Amino acid sequence: MTEELPVTWEDVADRVLAVTLDRRPANALGPPIIDGLNAALDEAERRGTRVLLLESAIPGFFVAGADIKHLGTVDAASFTAYGDRLRAVVERLAAADLVSVAVVEGVALGGGLELAMAATMRVAGTDARFGLPEVRLGLIPGAGGTQRLPRLVGRGRAVDIMATARQVPADEAAAIGLVDRLVGAGEARAEAERLAGELVALPRTALAAVASCADAAFDLPLPDGLAFEVARIQELFEHGEASEGIAAFLEKRPPKFG
Incomplete structure (x- = not known):
């Protein structure tokens, strides 16, 4: 844990790390948060974290977006x-060798939504709101938003959300696939911990393959995507943890994954 950066972390269960953002008033994604996220990911790698929960300590805000004050001072x-x-820290989260869960209460706007979309999954309370309002500044989302949002909700919905700069309420976000789990306001952290308990018991290699194959469905033509799937399942059978999973099933016992 570090005191110098507005990002802290703690183990909440075996191989489950909760990373908390706390840069008042709204977790603007300036250099302090970026440095803190990198430090947290360094720590997750050092600890061999399997599931990372990303949350905010500020009521009403997950992350309100980029640091506009900072942008107003730069050339x-x-x-x-x-x-x-x-972009580097957002992509680092997306590529991390773990399952990440964004725990969203309050607003996740601009870079905040881009950060949440880079996570493997999103759990939100009913008070959450989502948006990419960069067009109001004469800009567009620049940390993956124009690419990840259409993959999650479809081109038409993504263009509507970005072009109107509107805030999407939590129930709509869940209905269109932007949110994976929707719970009552204030309950997102508890649900994320419950989900983490399920995920941490599953084999890392198979979870990673699920995510990579789902991404391939958008990135590759269907024949190439099918070939990618075949290659992943063969790798899992030969070199992953499938032998333990199959043996445990046949022996009617819980599997012991590494």
Whole structure:
């Protein structure tokens, strides 16, 4: 845990790490949060974390977006540098060798929604609201939003959300696939911990393959995606934890995955 950055972390169960953002007033994604997220991911790697919960300590906010005050002080070169750093940590979360769960209470806007979409799954309370309002600044989402949102909700809905800059309420977000689990306001952390308890008991290799194959469904033509699936299941059978899963099933005992 670190005191210098507005990001802290703690083990909440075996191989489950909760990472908390706390940069008042609204968790703007400036350099302090970016540095803190990188430090948290470093720690997750060091600990061999299997499931990472990403949450906010600020009532009413997950992350309100990019640091607009910071953007108002930079030139073109500095804008590029800031964007590169933000994109790097978002992509690092997306590529991490673990399952990540964004725990959203309150607003997740702009870069905040992009960060949440980079997580493997999203759990939200009914008070959550989501949006990509960059068009109001004469910009577009620049940390993966224009690519991940259509993959999650479809092109038409994604264009509507981005072009109108509207905030999507939690029930609509769940209905269109932007949110995976919807619970009562204030209950998202408890639901995320329950979900983490399920996920941490499953084999890491199979979970990673599920995610990569789902991504391939959008990135590859169908024949290539099917071939990718075949390659992954063969790898799991030969080199993954399938032998333990199959043996446990036949022996009628709980599996012991690494």
